[in-house]
Amino acid sequence: MSDKVWRLPLHAIAHGRAGDKGNVSNVSVIAYDEAGYAFIEACVTEAVVMDVFSQVGATSVMRYLLPNLKAMNFVIPGVLDGGVNESRNVDRHGKNLSYLLLSRLMLDIPDNLLAQDSPYRTPEIAAQYSG
Amino acid sequence: MSKIVHIGNGAGFSGDRFDAAQALVQHLKSCDGPRYLMFEVLAERTIASAQKAKAANPEAGFSPYLDHYVTDILGDIQQAGITLVSNMGAANPEAAARRIHELAAEQGLKPFKIAVLAGDDVREYLDDDALLAAETMEGTSLAGRTICSANVYLGGRHVAAALATGADIVLVGRTTDSALVLGPLIHEFGWAEDELDKLAAGTICGHLLECGGQVSGTYFADPGFKDVPDLAHVGFPVTEVTADGSFVITKPEGTGGLISPATVTEQLLYEMHDPSRYLVPDVTADVTQMTVTQDASNRIRVAGVKGSLPPETLKITVCVEGGWLAEAEMSYCGANGLARAELAGHVVKTRMAESGCNQEIRMDVFGAYSALDGGILTDERRASLRFDDDYRLRLSLVSETRATAQKLHDELQSLYCSGPAAGGGFRGSVTEQMSSASVLMPRAAIEPHVSVRDVPAG
Numbered sequence: 001m002s003d004k005v006w007r008l009p010l011h012a013i014a015h016g017r018a019g020d021k022g023n024v025s026n027v028s029v030i031a032y033d034e035a036g037y038a039f040i041e042a043c044v045t046e047a048v049v050m051d052v053f054s055q056v057g058a059t060s061v062m063r064y065l066l067p068n069l070k071a072m073n074f075v076i077p078g079v080l081d082g083g084v085n086e087s088r089n090v091d092r093h094g095k096n097l098s099y100l101l102l103s104r105l106m107l108d109i110p111d112n113l114l115a116q117d118s119p120y121r122t123p124e125i126a127a128q129y130s131g
Numbered sequence: 132m133s134k135i136v137h138i139g140n141g142a143g144f145s146g147d148r149f150d151a152a153q154a155l156v157q158h159l160k161s162c163d164g165p166r167y168l169m170f171e172v173l174a175e176r177t178i179a180s181a182q183k184a185k186a187a188n189p190e191a192g193f194s195p196y197l198d199h200y201v202t203d204i205l206g207d208i209q210q211a212g213i214t215l216v217s218n219m220g221a222a223n224p225e226a227a228a229r230r231i232h233e234l235a236a237e238q239g240l241k242p243f244k245i246a247v248l249a250g251d252d253v254r255e256y257l258d259d260d261a262l263l264a265a266e267t268m269e270g271t272s273l274a275g276r277t278i279c280s281a282n283v284y285l286g287g288r289h290v291a292a293a294l295a296t297g298a299d300i301v302l303v304g305r306t307t308d309s310a311l312v313l314g315p316l317i318h319e320f321g322w323a324e325d326e327l328d329k330l331a332a333g334t335i336c337g338h339l340l341e342c343g344g345q346v347s348g349t350y351f352a353d354p355g356f357k358d359v360p361d362l363a364h365v366g367f368p369v370t371e372v373t374a375d376g377s378f379v380i381t382k383p384e385g386t387g388g389l390i391s392p393a394t395v396t397e398q399l400l401y402e403m404h405d406p407s408r409y410l411v412p413d414v415t416a417d418v419t420q421m422t423v424t425q426d427a428s429n430r431i432r433v434a435g436v437k438g439s440l441p442p443e444t445l446k447i448t449v450c451v452e453g454g455w456l457a458e459a460e461m462s463y464c465g466a467n468g469l470a471r472a473e474l475a476g477h478v479v480k481t482r483m484a485e486s487g488c489n490q491e492i493r494m495d496v497f498g499a500y501s502a503l504d505g506g507i508l509t510d511e512r513r514a515s516l517r518f519d520d521d522y523r524l525r526l527s528l529v530s531e532t533r534a535t536a537q538k539l540h541d542e543l544q545s546l547y548c549s550g551p552a553a554g555g556g557f558r559g560s561v562t563e564q565m566s567s568a569s570v571l572m573p574r575a576a577i578e579p580h581v582s583v584r585d586v587p588a589g
Contacts, residue, residue: 015357015393017350019402022269022569028400030393056505064406068422068435069396075404081493081505083270085176085453085566088493088527091502100503119355 002111008129011102012120013113014040018098023083025094027101030071036113037070043107049074052104056097057081074101136319137162138312138336139369142170142200143343145177149199151343151367156204158369158383160211165319168208169311170200170217171341178305179450179565181222182252182280192223193230193302202234209240209299216290216311220247220302222280227302228586235588242588246298248289250581251282251305253447253572262449262570270568276451279565283447283577286412287333288324290314293583305448307411309337312370317413320374324413331416331438332376334409339380339398339433343367346380346398347429348388361387381430390429412445414438444571445578453529453566457536459543459559460497460525463551468522471551472496475524478550479542488535490528497523523556529564536561 006012013036016028029044031037050061059078066073080094081087087094119125139159141152152168159166172194185192194200197219208215220227224247235243253262262281263273282305291314293301301314313333316322322329339346344365352359359365366386372378380390399418403409409416417437424432463472476494483492495501499516500508526543530536540559547557 011356015353015397017397017401019400021402021404024269024404026400026402026404028397030396030400032393055507055509056503062405064419066396066400066406066419066421068420069392069399071396071400073400073403073406083567085564086271086529088456088458088529089502089505090458090495090497090525090527094502096502104503 004111006109006111006114006120007106008109008114008120009103010040010044010105010107011099012118013109014102016098016102018094018096020080020084020093023080024075024077025079025097027074027076027098028071029074029101030069032115034070037067039113041065041067041072044072044105048105049076049101052101053079056100133373134164134319136165136167136316136372137369138167138169138315138340138372140169140171140340140343140367142172143341143345145172145174145194145196147172147343149196152200152204154366154383154386155369156207156211156213159213160207165315166211166213167315168204168213168215169340170219171308171311171343172196172200173218173221173305175448175567176450176565178221178282179280185222190226190229193221193227194219197227197230198234201231205231205235206238206240209243214294214298214315215300216315218303218306218311220304222252222304224248224302224304225584225586228300231300232588243299244297245300245302245586246293246296247584247586248285248293248301248303248306248581249584250577251285251303253281253283253577254278256580257281257576262447265570265572267568267570271451271453271566273449273451273568276566279450279452281447281449283445283572284412285581286310287313287317287330288413289581291317294318296583296585308341309334309411312337312340313413316372327414327438327440328436329376329438330414332378332436333372334411334414334416335399335418335421335433335436336370336372336378338409339395340368340370342398342401344388345401346394347382347390348394351389351394351397357393359387359389363387376436377432377434379426379430379432390431392423392425392431395423395431395433410442412441414441443574445574447570447572448567449570450565450567453564454531455533455536455561456527456529456564457539457559457561458525458527459540460523460557461543461546461554462521462523462556463554464521466519468520469496469499469516471553472522472524474551475543475546475554476526478546479526479539482542483539486538488538490530490535492526492528492539495525497525501525533561
């Protein structure tokens with residue numbers, strides 16, 4: 001087994017969806033397999049999620065765990081510029097906010113957790129994340 | 132063999148694919164047992180627009196897309212005995228029923244038996260002052276505002292009461308979306324108010340179905356990571372539910388899309404907060420012990436949903452007038468595009484401030500910072516951007532007055548001639564806004580006013 005560690009966004013090993021209620025967004029983070037879930041449960045904490053969402057106005061982050069489903073749910077108030085009816089964001093529902101977390105949370109991912117056919121292993125994409 | 136109830140969902144929002152129900156109807160025709168087709172088309176704001184339409188015309192105020200969704204399926208559902216359940220009634224379910232009677236008559240069909248649910252429009256029996264004074268649990272402050280609409284979320288038991296009249300078609304306004312599934316299940320299985328695990332399972336089944344294709348492959352595809360076959364022709368979901376509350380989510384044969392543990396899990400958590408306390412009028416659902424298992428290709432079995440007592444209050448969404456939104460965009464492409472786009476933004480901001488506008492103007496530049504950035508370009512991100520690229524300035528503000536919103540629109544438009552080099556492709560709009568807030572009311576203030584009405588043909 002390779003000892004290689006990949007510096008990549010959460011997107012490389014998880015997926016999710018964002019929903020809106022008032023000025024609160026919820027973002028699910030779901031692993032593709034059990035090993036991936038154990039890894040993200042350990043490192044995708046409320047604190048690191050707060051760090052990512054503070055730029056868009058997060059006032060707090062609450063994390064809920066659903067290990068049966070290899071999933072976590074983050075509830076993040078304050079990030080929708082007042083909510084769908086008030087927002088000046090081009091994306092008033094914050095539909096894209098799942099990709100804020102998936103894209104901007106960078107992790108050191110062990111090689112065995114990255115799928116063998118992951119596009120992140122292709123030179124074109126890997127080059128964008130090296131250095 | 133134990134009874135299986137089949138429910139398909141032909142729409143997940145107002146404006147969803149108009150032809151999605153065709154494959155569901157064909158699928159349901161091949162199933163035995165009670166069969167239902169639902170359409171969920173009523174967003175929070177949709178009902179406020181519908182109230183305005185009804186005020187202007189007493190026969191309007193239901194889904195403007197009703198004809199698109201039902202015209203081509205009425206003959207088939209009548210012939211096959213499929214029951215239709217929908218919130219297409221919006222602010223005027225009785226007018227929606229009359230429109231369906233007209234469509235049926237035009238097609239030479241037998242008259243449908245249509246029941247509507249009344250009582251979700253709380254302004255029929257609660258004072259505006261009481262609503263404005265109520266403490267809001269989420270959304271805008273209501274004090275001193277002008278109410279456009281106020282509708283309580285009714286539950287599955289209310290929908291079941293409408294089905295109990297023997298209706299072929301049930302039309303409602305505001306209910307929880309999941310009630311469009313839970314209602315038929317309560318009606319078919321006779322689930323009592325204390326059968327909380329079953330009510331919770333039916334609620335989660337409805338939650339999974341309510342967004343249409345979002346459980347069967349739409350809103351999921353991420354090429355190379357999460358591939359979905361034939362996204363252009365996704366089969367909308369159908370559930371098969373048994374009396375114990377366990378259920379399968381599947382889709383019609385021969386359709387595109389994907390139903391997998393991953394698609395079901397993404398949709399399960401969509402718009403959910405605490406997964407151990409998902410509140411609807413009928414029950415509090417807990418999905419923390421829920422399991423999803425793959426029975427076969429595109430067949431997912433869900434079990435383990437737990438229920439506890441429902442909340443003592445019901446939730447009302449109050450929509451109030453919310454001012455005006457201005458949005459205006461201009462493109463700056465090629466060498467030094469970002470600097471030209473940002474200069475344009477600063478010119479407009481300067482002129483707006485000089486005209487006395489004290490509303491905050493949000494500035495985004497597509498290609499550099501937009502939906503994910505809160506109107507802020509960090510130094511780190513700026514350093515990663517290309518000098519020569521395709522940038523598009525977007526300015527937006529919300530104002531109490533139409534004139535201020537229009538001013539932002541006009542100032543950016545003027546940069547066609549009066550701004551930085553080579554700005555082009557201006558688009559702008561000024562649209563009236565609606566704000567909303569949720570308030571909670573005791574059941575006793577609501578439920579005595581809820582009733583079922585038959586709307587007979589002609």
